[in-house]
Structures are given as structure tokens and as C-alpha cells.
Amino acid sequence: MLVSTKWLSDYVNIEGIAPEDLAERITRSGIEVDSIIDRSHGMTNVVVGYVKECVKHPEADKLRICQVDVGEEVTQIICGAPNVAEGQKVIVARPGAVLPGNFKIKKAKLRGEESNGMICSLQELAIEGKLVPKAYAEGIYVLPETAVPGENALPLLGLDDQVLEFDLTPNRSDALSILGVAYEVGAILSQGIELPKISYTxxxxxxxxxxxxxxxxxxxxxxxxxxxxxxxxxxxxxxxxxxxxxxxxxxxxxxxxxxxxxxxxxxxxxxxxxxxxxxxxxxxxxxxxxxxxxxxxxxxxxxxxxxxxxxxxxxxxxxxxxxxxxxxxxxxxxxxxxxxxxxxxxxxxxxxxxxxxxxxxxxxxxxxxxxxxxxxxxxxxxxxxxxxxxxxxxxxxxxxxxxxELDKTPARITVSPDYINNRLGMKISLEEMLSILDRLQIPTEAVNGKLVIDAPTRRQDLRIEEDIIEEIARMYGYDHIPMTLPIAESKPGGLTSYQAKRRTVRAFLEGAGLYQALTYSLTSKEHAQQYALETAPVTELLMPMSEDRSTLRQSIIPHLLETATYNVARRIDSVALYETGSVFLGEEEDGLPQEVEHVAAVITGKWVDHAWQAETKPVDFFVLKGIVEGIMDSLGLSEGLSFEQAVINGMHPGRTANILYNGEQIGLIGQIHPTEQKKRDLKNTYVMEMNLQKILSIETDELVYVPVPRFPSISRDIALVVDSGTSAGTLETVIRSAGGKLLKDVKLFDLYEGANVEEGKKSVAFSLTYTDPERTLTDEEVVKAHDKVLKALTEQAGALLRG
The missing domain is CATH 3.50.40.10 (Phenylalanyl-trna Synthetase, Chain B, domain 3)
Structure with a gap:
């Protein structure tokens, strides 16, 4: 709602009150004034002109040479408006004027003819084109015959005005009129209002x-x-x-x-x-x-x-x-x-x-x-x-x-002053309440210690006791409501274990270089179950915004892939994003879908890009696998983590795995299928999604720090020849199981297939670290533990020690 202060002043006296002060007082009383619009925009030297003569420019078909009376003189102005004509009263910006947009008017020459100013359209005075009368939408504005050449044009056009822009709440429809605003301002300033006098023959x-x-x-x-x-x-x-x-x-x-x-x-x-x-x-x-x-x-x-x-x-x-x-x-x-x-x-x-x-x-x-x-x-x-x-x-x-046949009976509201004061936590006197309601021109009587109010029909928002409480509170002044602290047992706030772990996961992912994304929970029915760890009957909206946002998701990966495509299309070639959010599986007893929190990530492009050192490294499966291992390690769950090759629709058949914890699936990881990548205009793209709710609910022992061992460790490297289908993860599991308490670390450092290795076989090399924090190990103890490892590898994995 736009309220002209000049128009408002016809009904309520606001003389001497700056628009800024008036706006502040209105806002403090409950109706927010979003902005104050100065319609003059600081313009000066804009006057009324009379076009005494108008002829075609000899060097330009669309220009006219006008002799314009601007009061103190007749001056020549070149004008290109199609509707300019002799005998018109027009708006003239004289040399030295500054129009909105910092447009400065100077003397100039146009095609060899002198021009001393500009004949203006309303748009050039910052009036929106959609508000300009259609007759003048494509040219200059013609003033009435009564305009006097040389007089200031701004008051004539109503531009010496300040307009208050109201942001009304839905209940205050009474302020959708100048008279409604006048009632409000009159109450704020403790003044009456003057209604239009209607008389005609x-x-x-x-x-x-x-x-x-x-x-x-x-x-x-x-x-x-x-x-x-x-x-x-x-x-x-x-x-x-x-x-x-x-x-x-x-x-x-x-x-x-x-x-x-x-x-x-x-x-x-x-x-x-x-x-x-x-x-x-x-x-x-x-x-x-x-x-x-x-x-x-x-x-x-x-x-x-x-x-x-x-x-x-x-x-x-x-x-x-x-x-x-x-x-x-x-x-x-x-x-x-x-x-x-x-x-x-x-x-x-x-x-x-x-x-x-x-x-x-x-x-x-x-x-x-x-x-x-x-x-x-x-x-x-x-x-x-x-x-x-x-x-x-x-x-x-x-x-x-x-x-x-309209019932115009005003709503009657009865409320006691004590009820009002108890709700506000204040002590406003009965006289003050009556004064406030009188200023608002709300008919009120004090009967047996209660306020009996007939709400005026112009105030459709006054229906119950609480409406009257609000009126009294806002006019009395919200600033005067005393501040009190609640009296109750207090308990320091803090994060739950689940919340703290979730922050740990987010912090690790951001530290690893991934940006957090927030995507819609809604998707299309076609993509709702794509890449889902667990599927259930989908939940569809009764009135969706569109078919693309009609169904609650059961996986976050499709949304992150959409985001990756969006970024890549805008020449951001390397994308690394993660999201923690809910997926929606089936229904619970109350009929609402079950929300399960997941964490998902997508990476594509380069993982390392050091131009100065000429070092680049594209993302691959093992980058994302390392991130998953880092997440689990930060939560103290690395020991039960393992990966198992899997075949998942929409994923690369040879670069996809299930993520397991103690043998139970908690997620998936892998490369998007090349066909799917091409469809989304992506290069090699890797994704991961895990059931975060399940992971964060796992009980872990409290973190205990131990001193760095004072005794040296002993390393042994082994190269094993195994079937090509045997995974390194399987071998690592066997090594750790057989190594006993002295084996502290196992690292894969080489994989070889080719010359000197039988077809269908591969060579896998591990580095094993043995140590005891309490003493220095002897060679005999290390050899004994190492032999157990070799024996287990031979018997359980069919591995041969490579010579």
C-alpha cells in the first residue's frame, strides 16, 4: 500500500512532522513502513514551458526545433518526442538540472542546432512507465492550459511529495485505504480526522x-x-x-x-x-x-x-x-x-x-x-x-x-482491564485504556469495571478479547512493556551425542574440500527411488508444484547430480559437494512418511590442480573411498568398516561397492554409469551415500588418548600372487585377523599385473608394521607373528608368496 503524505494531510493534520518521524511512529505502533519514497528525487530547475513555435529540424526527420517560453525568456530546445506541438504547455528541464539517475542537463548542439534544456516525459521524472497515461506513454507529457510558464513544475505534478510504502499484515485490511491510514495516524498523533464532505445537486x-x-x-x-x-x-x-x-x-x-x-x-x-x-x-x-x-x-x-x-x-x-x-x-x-x-x-x-x-x-x-x-x-x-x-x-x-440485507451490527467485545494487564504483564490504568480506544475511535463504555466495546465495522480484525489487548498494547507502546526473565530451573544447553557426531561428519567433509549443498526433498516419481539404499512405497503430494517436484525422495544422490550438472554447465569443471538430509521411506503409524537422515557426496573433475607445479590429479574411486574411511575414523568406527563390490543400477559395473559396517550394509559408493554421465553432461563422476542415522546411532567407546610409543616398530613387506578376482580388502582382513596384537598397521602399496605374473593372477604388495608399546620386539617374535600371517594367507586366500 502506497500512501501519499500530501493526500493523507487532507484528512489528518501531519504538518510539521517529518516523513521519517511519522514512518517511525507508525512502524512502532504495529504497521511496518518498508520505505519512504521521495517523489522529487532531489530534482531542481524543472519548470513549466510554453511551446510558441515548433518546426522540423533541417538535418533530422525525427527532431523538432522548439521555441519555448520558460517565463524569464524564450529559449530554443531540440525535442525528439513524436507528440510535441506548438501551443502546448510542457515540462522543461533547464540547463543545470539533474534528473533522476544522475542525468545532468547541459546546453548542447544537436545536428548543428543549439538546444538549451530538455522537454520531459513523465518517465524521465522517475514515474514508472506503467503508471503514465496511455496517451503520453510514448512521448512528452502535456500540462493543462492553466499551467503558468516558468513556475516550478514539481508541485504541479505532485512530485513535491513523500510516499510511505506500507507492508501490511493480512488482518489490517482497514489500512488499504487513505481514510483507514488517517484513522491510524490520528490515533498515533492524538488527533481527530476530517472525512470528505459530500454534497451535490x-x-x-x-x-x-x-x-x-x-x-x-x-x-x-x-x-x-x-x-x-x-x-x-x-x-x-x-x-x-x-x-x-x-x-x-x-x-x-x-x-x-x-x-x-x-x-x-x-x-x-x-x-x-x-x-x-x-x-x-x-x-x-x-x-x-x-x-x-x-x-x-x-x-x-x-x-x-x-x-x-x-x-x-x-x-x-x-x-x-x-x-x-x-x-x-x-x-x-x-x-x-x-x-x-x-x-x-x-x-x-x-x-x-x-x-x-x-x-x-x-x-x-x-x-x-x-x-x-x-x-x-x-x-x-x-x-x-x-x-x-x-x-x-x-x-x-x-x-x-x-x-x-446485510447485517451491519458491530461486533461487541467485553474485556476487563485486569485481563488485559495480566496478559501484557503491565499496569495500565482504566483511564489510559479508555483514552487509547477513544483515540482509535473505537466506541467503548466502562460498565461494572469492564470495557464494553462495539468494534467499528471498518475494523474487520477486531473480534475477540485478544484483538483489543493488541490495540491497547501497540498504542501504549511495545517499548513500554517491561522486560522480565522467566523464573524456573535452568539447565545449560548443549548438543546431544547425535548432534555432535553430525557436526563432526560435516566438519570432516568440509575439511576434505567438499561444499555443503541444500537441495529439494521433492523429486519426480521417476527419480524418487534411483540409487536408494532402501526402498519403500513412495509418498506423493496431492497438489505438487510440478511433476518434477511431486514425490518425496528416497535418495539424495539424484539431487546432488542435478546440482553438479548445473555447476558444470556454468563452466565450474571441478565440483565437490555433500549434503546431510532426510529421505522418506514408507509410512509410520501416524500416516506420515518415515524420515531417515542420510549423508551423500558427489565429486567430479580435478581433485588436485596445482598449475604452478604442473601437478593435476583427477578424482577417482579411491579419493571418495578415502573420504568415507576418514568419516568413519573420525567417529571411531574404522575397525568395522569394509567395502564389498556390488552391481547397482545406474552405477559403473566395475567401480561400485557397498559400504559395510560389521558386515551390515550402511551405504554405497562408486562411479556413475557412463551412460548416465553422458545423459547428465558430466565427465567421470563419483558418488557416495550412507545411512547417517544408523551410523551416528552406533555406540562407541569414549575416546582415550595414549602416549606415542617409546619403542621402535618393525616393518615387513610381502608381495602376494593371488587370483585376479581376489580383492585387496579380503587379503587385508585375513592379515589383520592373523597378525595378532603385535600387528598395528597394514598398508597396500603396490598392485601389478603383466610380465612375469601368470595370466589370471595379480601381484599385491602390503607393508606390515609390528610394535609393542611396552617393550622392544625381538626378531623371533616378529618372525613368529609374520609366519602366522603368511600361513593364513595361503590357507584362507590361496595366496602365494612372490619370489
Whole structure:
């Protein structure tokens, strides 16, 4: 909501209060002012000019040489606007002026002719193009004949104004009008407000003699008021009216339409103007639409209606969608002479449903949806009639045609001062509460120590005791509410074991060079179970945003691959990402899907890239395997970790493994299948996903630090010839099992296949480290332990010691 302070000052005295101070006080009372817009943008030296002569530029077809009277002199200005002409009053930026955007005006020569300034369009004065009247959208703005050459043009255009931009909460629909804001500001400043004075001369002819009204849907339209104005002259609105509409973010059209928009912004009551002659029948009938009935609205779009949509008709065909937008077939146009003013109360739910179903939201529907003031319906119609008489020269027919079955009884709220103070933790006196409610112009009586309140119908948000508490608290001042600390047993906060372990995992991954990603929990049904460690019936949304976001995921990997593709497409060739998040498996007893926390990672591109040292290393399976081992080691779970070759759909058949802990699967790791990589425009890409919830729930012994051994260790290297299908992990498991307590470390350091090794075999070399923290080992002890290892390798893995 945009509120012009100049317009606001017509109804409440804000003289002497800086816009910044006013905005601060309004914000502190509960309505946030997002920004203050200075419509002048600091412009100076912008004046009214009179074009005395306008001729074509001899060297340019699209330029005109204008002799312009700017008050103190007649000066020459070159103008390229297509609508500039002799006899016009125009806006002139003199040399030295600075227009919005730091555009400085200087004397210049254009194609050999001198130009002393610029004739301006409204857009060049920082008025949005969508707010400029269509007649001047492609050229300069022409001022009325009454403008005086040489006078400051900014006040004439209403640009000497400050506009407050309100960020309204849904309950404060009363502030969707200038009068509503005036009530609020008057309460803040402890001032009364001055409502518009409505008076005009009625003609002898009665409205009910020329217009018949019938409402067949009283529930959806309990009140309808129609007034008839004859002999209107369609023209441009006066400049003051156009200025106010543009300041409020509304585009001027013509005087009749502008008046309805003006009253909408002033009273918060939507109006509509019908061309009486285009109605043809002299009748207005309000009814529910027929199923599939069509209407072309003012935006020139054909709308198909449903049987519960409310329409205004001429007794036969729809001429407006009630509360949303008028029809093109009854639009006021240049030839209109008789106007029917519609002011009505439409049920909020009905307007909301219709607006949503036909995909059309307007200023009118926004206000009807939130509920308009029933007691302003007639007043707004009378105000519009007054303005049409004054501005459009119309003759207002006597009386109005009304259907009124609307209950306008104000909501009664009874609340005790003690109840209010107990809820606020304050001691506000009864007199202060009455004063606050009086400033808000909320009728209140003190009866038997209680406040009996008749909430004004303009305040649709006042319904229960807590609403009154809020009004008193915000006007008394939230800053005055005392600060107190709760009195209770306190317990220092801290992380649970699970939370601390999760942080350890994240810290390790980030330390390893991976960036954290946050992706959607929703995916397509096709990808919901792709790469899933465990599958269950999928959970689909009833009303998804799109088919691509219709199903809850059961694996994080597809989302990380999408993110990798997105980055690679933007020339980020090396990507390393991880995510900890939930996957959704089946249903629990309450009918909701079971959430299980997983951790997943994706890496592609280069792992090492030192250009200066000419050292590069692409990512591979073992980089990601090392990261998994590091995670488990940081959690104290490295001893039970193992990997087992696996075949998984969508993964490379020879570079994929299940991740096991104590023989139970906890994850998967491997390269994406080349076909899948090509489909996603990725090079070699490796992924990992583990059941983080299961891992972090494993009980581990408390970490115990031991001193660095003082005694030397002894290393033995062995090279083994085994079948090509025997994995190094299997051999390592055998070595550790047979090595006993003296074997402290096993490292694989060589793999060889080729000359001097039998076909179908391979040579695998390990380095074994033996040590005892309490003493120095003898050769005999090491040989004895080492022989046990060799024997176990021969018997259990069929390995031969390579000579």
C-alpha cells in the first residue's frame, strides 16, 4: 500500500512532522513502513514551458526545433518526442538540472542546432512507465492550459511529495485505504480526522425510474447500491486527480474510471462504472453464473465461469465478474454519456474463490477478499457521484437503487482491564485504556469495571478479547512493556551425542574440500527411488508444484547430480559437494512418511590442480573411498568398516561397492554409469551415500588418548600372487585377523599385473608394521607373528608368496 503524505494531510493534520518521524511512529505502533519514497528525487530547475513555435529540424526527420517560453525568456530546445506541438504547455528541464539517475542537463548542439534544456516525459521524472497515461506513454507529457510558464513544475505534478510504502499484515485490511491510514495516524498523533464532505445537486429524475435491480444470490451479495449519472463528458482527469492516482500506484485512464479508482484508494471500497447504454436493458441482475458461461473482462481475456461464480448481468448476459473485474461489453468509453456506479458488498470467500479459479487478481478483489466496511458502501457511491458531478459535469439522478440485507451490527467485545494487564504483564490504568480506544475511535463504555466495546465495522480484525489487548498494547507502546526473565530451573544447553557426531561428519567433509549443498526433498516419481539404499512405497503430494517436484525422495544422490550438472554447465569443471538430509521411506503409524537422515557426496573433475607445479590429479574411486574411511575414523568406527563390490543400477559395473559396517550394509559408493554421465553432461563422476542415522546411532567407546610409543616398530613387506578376482580388502582382513596384537598397521602399496605374473593372477604388495608399546620386539617374535600371517594367507586366500 502506497500512501501519499500530501493526500493523507487532507484528512489528518501531519504538518510539521517529518516523513521519517511519522514512518517511525507508525512502524512502532504495529504497521511496518518498508520505505519512504521521495517523489522529487532531489530534482531542481524543472519548470513549466510554453511551446510558441515548433518546426522540423533541417538535418533530422525525427527532431523538432522548439521555441519555448520558460517565463524569464524564450529559449530554443531540440525535442525528439513524436507528440510535441506548438501551443502546448510542457515540462522543461533547464540547463543545470539533474534528473533522476544522475542525468545532468547541459546546453548542447544537436545536428548543428543549439538546444538549451530538455522537454520531459513523465518517465524521465522517475514515474514508472506503467503508471503514465496511455496517451503520453510514448512521448512528452502535456500540462493543462492553466499551467503558468516558468513556475516550478514539481508541485504541479505532485512530485513535491513523500510516499510511505506500507507492508501490511493480512488482518489490517482497514489500512488499504487513505481514510483507514488517517484513522491510524490520528490515533498515533492524538488527533481527530476530517472525512470528505459530500454534497451535490440531484436532478429531478429518479434513479429507480431508469434502472431496475435484482439480486438472486443474497448470500454472496447481501448489499448492492447503484447510482445513475447522466450527461457525463468523458475526458482526461484533472491533474491533481491523476497525480494522486500515480502516487498510489494506479494508472490514470479517463475521468470516470479515475474517479472510481480514486474512491477505491480513498475509502477502500471498490466501485465499478457501467456504460448505461451498453447495458441495453436498463436492468442489473446479480446471480450465480451458469456452468461454462463465458465473459470477456476489461483486460480483453475471455474467462470461463463455474456455477458458483458470482456475476453481474444485464438480465441476460454477464457484464462483470462480481468483485473482480468488469466486462469489456459494458466498459465506459469516449462516447459514454450515462454511467451506472456500482458499490456493493460481496462475500469475501466468494470473491477469493472466483479470483483464484479464473486466475485474475485485482485491487478490488484484494479488498473484497479481506472484507470491506459495510458502512462505507453507500458513502463511497455518494462520493463517486459527487466527483462525477464536479469533474465530469454529470447530472446525478435522485436517490439510489439499493438491495440491502446485510447485517451491519458491530461486533461487541467485553474485556476487563485486569485481563488485559495480566496478559501484557503491565499496569495500565482504566483511564489510559479508555483514552487509547477513544483515540482509535473505537466506541467503548466502562460498565461494572469492564470495557464494553462495539468494534467499528471498518475494523474487520477486531473480534475477540485478544484483538483489543493488541490495540491497547501497540498504542501504549511495545517499548513500554517491561522486560522480565522467566523464573524456573535452568539447565545449560548443549548438543546431544547425535548432534555432535553430525557436526563432526560435516566438519570432516568440509575439511576434505567438499561444499555443503541444500537441495529439494521433492523429486519426480521417476527419480524418487534411483540409487536408494532402501526402498519403500513412495509418498506423493496431492497438489505438487510440478511433476518434477511431486514425490518425496528416497535418495539424495539424484539431487546432488542435478546440482553438479548445473555447476558444470556454468563452466565450474571441478565440483565437490555433500549434503546431510532426510529421505522418506514408507509410512509410520501416524500416516506420515518415515524420515531417515542420510549423508551423500558427489565429486567430479580435478581433485588436485596445482598449475604452478604442473601437478593435476583427477578424482577417482579411491579419493571418495578415502573420504568415507576418514568419516568413519573420525567417529571411531574404522575397525568395522569394509567395502564389498556390488552391481547397482545406474552405477559403473566395475567401480561400485557397498559400504559395510560389521558386515551390515550402511551405504554405497562408486562411479556413475557412463551412460548416465553422458545423459547428465558430466565427465567421470563419483558418488557416495550412507545411512547417517544408523551410523551416528552406533555406540562407541569414549575416546582415550595414549602416549606415542617409546619403542621402535618393525616393518615387513610381502608381495602376494593371488587370483585376479581376489580383492585387496579380503587379503587385508585375513592379515589383520592373523597378525595378532603385535600387528598395528597394514598398508597396500603396490598392485601389478603383466610380465612375469601368470595370466589370471595379480601381484599385491602390503607393508606390515609390528610394535609393542611396552617393550622392544625381538626378531623371533616378529618372525613368529609374520609366519602366522603368511600361513593364513595361503590357507584362507590361496595366496602365494612372490619370489
Amino acid at each position: 440531484e436532478s429531478a429524475e429518479k434513479a429507480e425510474d431508469v434502472l431496475k435491480l435484482r439480486v438472486d444470490a443474497i448470500e454472496e451479495n447481501p448489499m448492492y447500491v447503484a447510482k445513475v449519472v447522466k450527461n457525463v463528458k468523458i475526458a482526461e482527469s484533472p491533474l491533481w486527480l491523476q497525480n494522486r492516482l500515480m502516487a498510489a500506484g494506479v494508472r490514470p485512464h479517463n475521468n470516470v474510471v479515475d474517479i472510481t479508482n480514486y474512491v477505491l484508494m480513498e475509502y477502500g471500497q471498490p466501485l465499478h462504472a457501467f456504460d448505461y447504454d451498453r447495458l441495453e436493458t436498463g436492468e442489473i441482475a446479480v446471480r450465480l453464473a451458469e456452468e461454462g458461461e463465458k465473459i470477456t473482462t476489461l483486460d480483453e481475456t475471455e474467462r470461463t465461469l463455474k456455477s458458483h461464480n458470482l456475476v453481474i448481468t444485464n438480465g441476460h448476459e454477464p457484464v462483470a465478474v462480481a468483485g473482480v473485474m468488469g466486462g469489456l461489453n459494458s466498459e465506459v468509453h469516449d462516447g459514454t454519456t450515462t454511467v451506472v456506479i456500482e458499490s456493493a458488498y460481496f462475500a469475501p470467500a466468494s470473491v477469493r474463490q472466483t479470483s483464484k479459479e479464473i486466475g485474475l487478481r485485482s485491487d478490488a478483489s484484494t479488498r473484497f477478499e479481506k472484507g470491506v466496511d459495510p458502512n462505507r458502501v453507500i458513502a463511497a457511491a455518494e462520493r463517486a457521484a459527487q466527483l462525477m458531478a464536479e469533474i465530469a459535469g454529470g447530472e446525478v439522478l435522485a436517490g439510489s437503487v439499493i438491495v440491502d
